[in-house]
Amino acid sequence: MEILIYGAVTSAIYAMLAVGFTLIFGVARVLNLAHGSFYALGAYGAYVLTSIAGLPLWLAAILAVAGVSLFGVLVEKILIRPLRYSQLGVLMITLAIALVVEQSLFLTFGSEYRNVPAFVDTKINMGGVDVAGQRLLTLVVAGVSIAVLYLFIQRTRLGSAILAISQDADAAKYMGIPSDRIFSLVMAISAALAALAGILAGPFLSVQPSMHLLPIVKAFAIVVVGGLGSIPGSILAAFMLGYAETIVAYEISTSWTEIVSVLATLLMLVFRPAGIFGKRTAF
Amino acid sequence: MAALGSLDKLSSTAGLVSLCLLAVLPVLVGGSYLVGVLTVAAIYGIWAVSWDFMSGLTGRENFGHSLFIGVGAYAAGFLNVQMGLGPWWSLPASMVLASFFGLLLGFPTLRLKGPYFALAMLSAAVIMQRLMLIFWEYTGGEEGIQDITPLIKNHLHYYWFVLCVLGLTTWLFAWLARSRWGLILRAIKGDEATCMAAGLPITTYKIISLIISAAFAGLGGALYAHYQLQVSPQLFAVVTSITIITMVYVGGIGTIFGPVGGALLLTLMTEGLRNFGEWRLMIYSVLLILILFYLPNGVVAPIWKKIRAMLTSSVQGTGAQRPTDKATGEA
Amino acid sequence: MSDYLLDVKQINKRFGGLHAVRDVNLQVRRGEIVGILGPNGAGKTTLFNLLTGFIPPDEGTVNFQGRSIRGLKPHKIVNLGVARTFQLCRPFVGMSVIENVLVGSLGPRVSDVDLGARAMHLLSEVGLAEKADTPSELLSYGDLRRLEIARALATDPELLLLDEPFAGLGSAEIESISALIRKLHAEKNLTILLIEHKLREFMQLVSRVVALDFGEVIAEGVPAEIVSHPRVIEAYIGKQTPEALA
Numbered sequence: 001m002e003i004l005i006y007g008a009v010t011s012a013i014y015a016m017l018a019v020g021f022t023l024i025f026g027v028a029r030v031l032n033l034a035h036g037s038f039y040a041l042g043a044y045g046a047y048v049l050t051s052i053a054g055l056p057l058w059l060a061a062i063l064a065v066a067g068v069s070l071f072g073v074l075v076e077k078i079l080i081r082p083l084r085y086s087q088l089g090v091l092m093i094t095l096a097i098a099l100v101v102e103q104s105l106f107l108t109f110g111s112e113y114r115n116v117p118a119f120v121d122t123k124i125n126m127g128g129v130d131v132a133g134q135r136l137l138t139l140v141v142a143g144v145s146i147a148v149l150y151l152f153i154q155r156t157r158l159g160s161a162i163l164a165i166s167q168d169a170d171a172a173k174y175m176g177i178p179s180d181r182i183f184s185l186v187m188a189i190s191a192a193l194a195a196l197a198g199i200l201a202g203p204f205l206s207v208q209p210s211m212h213l214l215p216i217v218k219a220f221a222i223v224v225v226g227g228l229g230s231i232p233g234s235i236l237a238a239f240m241l242g243y244a245e246t247i248v249a250y251e252i253s254t255s256w257t258e259i260v261s262v263l264a265t266l267l268m269l270v271f272r273p274a275g276i277f278g279k280r281t282a283f
Numbered sequence: 284m285a286a287l288g289s290l291d292k293l294s295s296t297a298g299l300v301s302l303c304l305l306a307v308l309p310v311l312v313g314g315s316y317l318v319g320v321l322t323v324a325a326i327y328g329i330w331a332v333s334w335d336f337m338s339g340l341t342g343r344e345n346f347g348h349s350l351f352i353g354v355g356a357y358a359a360g361f362l363n364v365q366m367g368l369g370p371w372w373s374l375p376a377s378m379v380l381a382s383f384f385g386l387l388l389g390f391p392t393l394r395l396k397g398p399y400f401a402l403a404m405l406s407a408a409v410i411m412q413r414l415m416l417i418f419w420e421y422t423g424g425e426e427g428i429q430d431i432t433p434l435i436k437n438h439l440h441y442y443w444f445v446l447c448v449l450g451l452t453t454w455l456f457a458w459l460a461r462s463r464w465g466l467i468l469r470a471i472k473g474d475e476a477t478c479m480a481a482g483l484p485i486t487t488y489k490i491i492s493l494i495i496s497a498a499f500a501g502l503g504g505a506l507y508a509h510y511q512l513q514v515s516p517q518l519f520a521v522v523t524s525i526t527i528i529t530m531v532y533v534g535g536i537g538t539i540f541g542p543v544g545g546a547l548l549l550t551l552m553t554e555g556l557r558n559f560g561e562w563r564l565m566i567y568s569v570l571l572i573l574i575l576f577y578l579p580n581g582v583v584a585p586i587w588k589k590i591r592a593m594l595t596s597s598v599q600g601t602g603a604q605r606p607t608d609k610a611t612g613e614a
Numbered sequence: 615m616s617d618y619l620l621d622v623k624q625i626n627k628r629f630g631g632l633h634a635v636r637d638v639n640l641q642v643r644r645g646e647i648v649g650i651l652g653p654n655g656a657g658k659t660t661l662f663n664l665l666t667g668f669i670p671p672d673e674g675t676v677n678f679q680g681r682s683i684r685g686l687k688p689h690k691i692v693n694l695g696v697a698r699t700f701q702l703c704r705p706f707v708g709m710s711v712i713e714n715v716l717v718g719s720l721g722p723r724v725s726d727v728d729l730g731a732r733a734m735h736l737l738s739e740v741g742l743a744e745k746a747d748t749p750s751e752l753l754s755y756g757d758l759r760r761l762e763i764a765r766a767l768a769t770d771p772e773l774l775l776l777d778e779p780f781a782g783l784g785s786a787e788i789e790s791i792s793a794l795i796r797k798l799h800a801e802k803n804l805t806i807l808l809i810e811h812k813l814r815e816f817m818q819l820v821s822r823v824v825a826l827d828f829g830e831v832i833a834e835g836v837p838a839e840i841v842s843h844p845r846v847i848e849a850y851i852g853k854q855t856p857e858a859l860a
Contacts, residue, residue, distance in 0.1 A: 031398050033405070079572070088344050089575065091401055092528070095346065096571045099525055103565035213521065214413075217406040224399070255417040262410050269391040269399060463720055466709075470717040473706030476668070480700070482692035482721030482769045 003246050009135040011242025012142035013205075016197040017215050018222040018234040019146060020190035026166045026229035028183045030080055031087065033094040035194055035219060036212030037101040041068045042195025043202035043211070044105060047116045057117055065195045072191030073184045081183070098212055106209040116202030138200040145193060146235065153231075162186060166229065221261035224268050227275030236276065240264075293591055298540060302450050305547075306443055315438055322442045322510055324550035325449045329503035331530045331542035332449075336456045337496035339537040340465060341489060342472035343393065347404030348500055349523035350388075350411050351381040355501025356518050357415070359508035360428035370434045373505040381501025385494040393489040396475070405521065412519035427515035434509040445506055449543070452499055457539045459495075468492060469537075522564055529571045535584025544583035618677075619644040619773055619805050620665075620696075625674030627657075627664055627829075634660045636829040638674075642773070647799055647806040649820035651813070651840065653849055657829035658809045659701055662777055666698045667691045678773065693721050697771035701778045701809075703758040705750035712737060712746040714761055718768030733768065740764045740794060756787040763794065767802075774798075776808045780815050788815050795819060813841065825849070 021035045045064030049055045055063070075097060083089035118134040153159035164172040165179050173179050194215070205211075222241055226233030241264060245257040268275065305325075309318040330352060338344045355377030362368045362376055388407055392400040415422045422428070435441040459465060470478045471485050478485050508514045517523075526549070534545025549567075556563055574581070622640040626633070635657045642648050652658050663669040665676055667688040676684040683691050692698075706714050715733040724732070737743045740760040745753070753761060759779055766774055779795070780788045792815055799806055810816040817823075817837040825833040825840055827849040833840055840846055 031402070033402075083575070087398060088342070088401065091344065091346070091398060093572060093575055095405075095521070095525065096568045096575070099522065099568040100565060100572070103562075103568060107561055107565065213409050217409050220402045220406050228397075258410050258413050258417065262407065265403060265406065266388075266391050269395065269403065273395050273399070466713060466717055467720065469709055469713075470706045473708055474704040477700065477704045477706065477765070478717065479668075479688040480666070480692060480698055481718040481765060482689050482697075482723070483717070484687070484689045 003243075003250055005131050006135070007243040007246035008239075009139050009242075010246055011239040012139045013197050013201050014218055014222060014242050015146060015235050015238035016142050016193045017219045018226070018238045019149065019231055020193040021219040022223045022226070022229055022231060022234045024186055024190045025223070026231070027162055027186045028076075028084070028165075029087070030076070030084070030090050030183075031094070032080075032187075032190070033091060033216055034075065034098040034101065034212075035094075035190070036215040037098045038068050038072060038191040038194035039198040039215045040105065040207075040209070040212040041071065041101065042198030043116050043207045044109065044114065044198075045195070046199045046202060047114050047207065050117050051115070057119060061119075061196075061199050064199055065192050068195035069188040069192045072187045076184060076187040081180075098216075102209045102212060109209065111208055114207045116199065116207055118203035119200075132204060134200070134203050138197075141196065141200055145196060149189065149193075150231070158182075158185070218261055221265045223275070224265050224273075225275055227277035230275065230277040233275055233277030293594065294540065294587075297587075297591075298450075298453070302446060306446055309439065309442065318438045318442050320550065320554050322438070322445055323507075324547045325442070325445045326503050326507050326510070327527065327530060327546040327550050328449050328543040329445075329452050329506070330500055330527050331534065331546040332453050332456050332539060333496045333499035333503070334527050335531050335534075335536065335539055335542040336460065337468075337492045339531060339539070339542070340460060340468035340472060341492065343489065344401050344528070345404050345493070345496070346401045346521075346524055346528075347388075347406070347408035348496075348527055349519050349521065350404065350408040351384060351497040351500035352504040352507070352523060353408075353411060353415075353514075353516075353519040354384050355381045355504025356508040356514040357422065357428070357504075358501070359505040360431055360514040363431050363508075364428050370432050370509055373434075373509065374502060377501040377505035378498040381497040381504070382494045385497030386490065389490040389493040393493065394486050405524075408519050408521065408524060412516045415516040415519065422516075425516065427513055429513045431508055431512045431514070433512060434506075441510065445510075448502070448506065452502075453540060453543055456499075460539050464488075464492070522567075525571065526567055529567055529574070531581075532571065532574045532579070533582050535581030536579075538581075538584040541581055541584035541587070544587075545581065548583065617644075618642060619679060620807070621675075621677040621680075622665065623675045625661070625664055625676065626672045627660060627669065628672055634829050635664060635671075638826070638829070638831055640824060640831075642805060642807055644772075644805050645803060646822060647795075647808065647820045649816050649823045649837075650807065650809045650826060651811065651816065651823050651846070652826035653811055655828075656811075656826040656849075658811075658826055659777055660829075661826070662698060662775055662809065666696060666775065689721075692769050692771075693723060695723065695770070695772035696775065697766035697769045697773070698775035699759075699762040699766050699777055699779065701781060703755075703762050705753070705758060705761055707751055709750055710747050711742055711750050711753070711761055714750050715764050715768050718765040721769050723770040724768070736764045736767055739767075739798070741790075755782050756784075756791065759783065759787075759791055760794070763791075763798075767798070771804070773805045773807065776806065778809050778811070780810060780812060792819055817841065 017035070017039060021032065024030050024032050042064050045067055046057070046060050049060035049063055050057055079093055079097060080090055083093055119137055123132055153162055161172070161177045161182055164175070164177055165182055218241065222234055222237045225240065226237030241261060244260050244264070248260055249257050305321065309321060330348065334345060334348050358377045358380045359373035362372050363370050388403060392403045416424055433441065435444055467483055467488050470481070471489065475485055504518065530545040530549045531542040532545070533549060534543065535541030553563055556566065559566065618641045620640065620642040622638065625635060625638045627635040638661060650658050650661065660669065664671045667683070667686050667690070670685060675682060678694060678696055683694060706717060712733050715736055716729055719729045719733060734743065734746060737746055740763055742757060742760050742764065745757065750761060763779070776795070779791055783791065795806065796819065798804055808816065808820060820837060823835065823837055823840040824831055825843070825846045832845040832849065833843040
């Protein structure tokens with residue numbers, strides 16, 4: 001039972017990270033190695049706004065998410081877009097940005113772990129297991145936000161524009177879809193999801209300057225398994241990875257959880273590089 | 284567009300002269316501080332040149348070079364401290380172990396187009412770093428492995444040894460880059476499909492280049508371990524990989540000798556920036572961003588080309604040399 | 615033992631719902647110049663990709679010199695003697711013209727003679743000798759085509775697959791590349807398989823035509839027959855290329 005719940009929580013966080021990561025790739029062909037930085041900035045933003053500015057958590061959360069989204073949009077516009085023609089250029093610049101963010105956080109806050117307050121402090125008993133309310137909240141929020149995103153893409157005009165661009169960017173342009181603005185929008189969504197994940201998970205996961213690295217590693221593993229550019233694939237793979245790690249942590253030992261993502265990635269690349277729902281094969 | 288610096292007499296002489304100057308420098312200046320800095324600079328040079336051979340030539344950028352470095356260093360640590368072997372065993376062991384990882388990671392990822400290689404290497408390095416911490420009973424955790432015995436006790440002599448390794452490594456890579464290998468790797472960078480249509484097994488070439496690159500990075504790692512006399516998980520950090528990539532870009536990507544200059548330059552600059560302490564890494568990252576935007580061909584290689592052009596025109600009275608011979612296999 | 619150099623039977627390829635190549639049969643005798651004709655989207659380049667190992671076929675057999683090459687990697691097929699050019703010429707960026715050709719000379723079919731001299735010889739055959747040291751990205755379209763051909767020839771092929779060698783060229787260039795192809799065919803006894811969708815240039819060059827539409831073979835025969843074949847005409851009029859019939 002514990003595994004069921006904790007696995008779900010882990011998967012939910014992974015899903016939020018992976019969906020954002022795969023979204024910006026699917027639409028703009030940008031592999032954003034600074035994606036983890038959004039996660040980190042969300043957590044730190046909530047920390048700063050609550051403990052230093054003294055704002056209530058709900059307000060801090062909204063501001064943090066908005067701030068990180070804006071940051072994402074600016075980064076995309078100023079630093080990433082000029083290098084869009086080169087996939088490796090994008091990788092390099094986003095990695096550099098991630099490091100700059102990490103160093104800024106380190107210089108400002110030092111390397112000790114910081115405390116991000118939780119929305120829900122109580123423990124809830126589910127099926128005989130005491131679960132931190134915050135974790136359940138994370139699960140719920142993740143589910144809701146991804147569902148909202150799904151509806152947005154499927155039902156709205158803007159969503160259709162996003163789909164169009166992800167299938168054929170040039171054709172979409174000829175049809176008058178303002179791809180640049182859409183890229184900004186998608187980046188904002190992607191960053192917001194990551195920041196939200198950071199704010200929700202901050203209370204129970206570690207908050208320190210290098211916290212941006214693992215999300216990238218996990219996100220990469222997930223999109224390899226699920227298929228680069230596929231949102232359903234990312235969600236499914238997020239759950240697979242989340243549960244695999246939780247099971248390993250409970251049955252074997254927590255030390256081995258990291259190996260899961262590595263193994264999953266390598267095996268997938270050897271046998272089925274396109275991932276489960278991969279739209280384009282890697283060859 | 285990275286043009287290959289041909290190993291013509293002028294470049295070789297310049298390289299040899301620089302090496303001699305570097306060897307003599309600490310003797311002239313005196314004191315052990317400079318020797319230490321230059322030793323580290325030379326090791327970074329080995330790391331940078333090994334990165335450039337694979338990633339600079341093929342265009343498949345490796346974001347996890349620190350993995351091979353760490354593996355080589357920890358191999359040295361294990362053999363020396365945990366297993367009590369003499370320090371000279373570290374050198375071949377580090378190369379073999381690093382090569383193994385090169386094969387392990389290269390095989391699934393280099394077959395594929397796209398970012399898989401770059402990201403998989405990045406992930407692998409991050410994971411390795413965590414593994415070193417997680418399995419702390421074996422690896423010493425945060426503090427790593429201490430009390431490694433030095434290869435050569437005299438710092439100056441060890442420095443000269445490292446310089447020799449740097450010289451040989453650079454010469455080897457420059458020779459390979461000028462041979463058919465270099466031609467094929469650059470063709471892979473140009474267009475993989477056309478390369479396949481030319482009858483070349485590009486995946487094999489990519490994997491073997493990675494293995495060679497990894498082997499020398501590992502060797503550098505072992506040399507570093509026997510200099511610092513300790514190894515820690517920090518070696519695997521992404522920052523190490525980024526530092527090396529910055530050095531390569533500053534030096535001139537794809538030029539082989541440029542990255543050595545970049546390594547020297549940046550290491551010395553870092554020492555000069557010592558007062559900035561914690562800001563050092565920040566400056567590196569910002570520097571990388573600036574170079575990507577404004578100086579993608581680097582600093583060292585373009586300057587050397589200008590110097591060489593001036594020297595050859597003043598000596599020969601004519602301008603360009605006929606560069607076709609650099610491409611044919613003279614072997 | 616087939617006396618066909620290339621023997622393709624019932625080859626099929628589907629991409630999801632699209633049946634790109636459907637039950638295609640193709641036999642090429644040594645020394646022939648065969649043309650593959652068809653409007654855009656007919657599956658011609660896909661067929662080439664299937665024959666040269668860039669895409670695996672779903673069904674069918676592909677035999678070269680009597681042995682199956684289906685499922686082999688592209689470079690292995692090249693090393694058996696099948697060379698191809700690409701419709702969108704992609705030279706090796708950052709390398710000079712002669713370096714491009716040299717890369718093609720590194721395979722096992724080429725004995726270890728002076729590769730530089732051999733490359734220069736190939737370049738002069740295609741008319742690019744003076745441009746040997748030019749960076750390949752600076753070449754004009756026509757010269758790029760010549761470079762592609764030189765690069766393919768460098769692998770010492772028995773069968774040469776040319777993918778739309780005339781695309782994007784003006785009529786003078788087309789004439790001259792056409793002449794080049796004829797010359798190479800005559801001098802080296804190369805077997806050539808050629809894709810084009812422009813009829814005129816192509817008809818004078820090839821001895822036999824296989825016409826494709828929607829992935830299927832719709833007609834086969836000598837040029838004169840094909841030009842007046844009802845299904846071929848329909849395929850072209852049905853699409854919008856009146857210039858192709860000129």
